Amino acid sequence: MAWMYLVIASFGEIFGVASIxxxxxxxxxxxxxxxxxxxxFGFTFxxxxxxxxxxxxxYAIWTGLGATGAVIMGIFFFKESASLLRIIFLTCIITGAVGLKMIG
Structure with missing residues (x-):
């Protein structure tokens, strides 16, 4: 259940950044x-x-999911740049978060 809480918490960060x-x-x-x-909401979960x-x-997973979600939301809803370099770095964040889970 803790992992589900962590995913829910990341939505608090994603929507928090969008609301900023x-x-x-x-x-x-x-x-x-x-x-x-x-x-x-995010900090509670x-x-x-x-x-x-x-x-x-x-913290690493929460910020990784939150940053990834915020970038994706920025691209789709706020018309931010979706350059190749930005997508590459986004992939690095996801890979790092997944790799951390596999090690831990």
Whole structure:
């Protein structure tokens, strides 16, 4: 169940980062509240996951999934660049997170 908590926590980070992007464009209290709620959601589930998964592993996987999701969301919803170099580095993040899981 801890691994499921970790995946759920990464959605808090993904949507938190996306809400930062929207907040910076709209600058209103509603999007600030959404930003805080998303990160609170993510940190809550990260804490639940860390009851069983060691800190180093949980944090690396959480940030890897969150960064990957945020980049993908940025490309599809915020029309950010999808250059080959960016995709290569995104693949490195995913490979690193998967490799860490296989070692740990």
């Amino acid at each position: 992007n929207v907040f910076l464009k709209k600058r209103n209290f509603f999007w600030l509240l959404i930003l805080v709620l998303c990160f609170t 990260l804490g639940l996951a860390m009851r069983e998964i060691p800190l180093g592993t949980a």
